[in-house]
Amino acid sequence: MILNEKARAVADVAIAFNPAKSDEFSRQVLITVEKNRAGRGGVNIQFDKDFEFYRLNPQGSFLVEKLLSDVLSEG
Template sequence: KRMRVSDFRGSSALAYEADAVLMLNNKYDVVARHHLMYNLAKAEKFREWAVLTVEKNRSGRDGIDLEFQKRFEQGRFEPTGRRVAEQLVDERVFVE
């Protein structure tokens, strides 16, 4: 399940008071299922990435999904990110 602001306790106050809300999810968990089914090697590569979503931005755009490669053996993320090319979903099942 994709983590959203509404998943937090007191989310209405958080959404109201915060100037910016960023959410971090594992890419494998939030990418649409059809990206995972036909290419297992690519699906495993998704485990190496995290998706940063700008849920709220009072001073600019929100709803932006960026991906960063995990480098947890070094305790960090790769500093150069990019926009997510694949379709993301809130639940694993996606209906067009």
């Protein structure tokens, strides 16, 4: 499992012209499961930070935006 800040992991295209998205992404973390033993690999799940209480909001969702690494490998 890899833990990243969403604002640093997603492609700049997702936040280029929308400062509200930039603020939203800075309040989220991205957990990537590289290899799942019984399932598929490369699963990206996003969670809201709640670091004031040393936790993540348990209501996560799958990542919709492209990752920076995916954009760089395409071109």
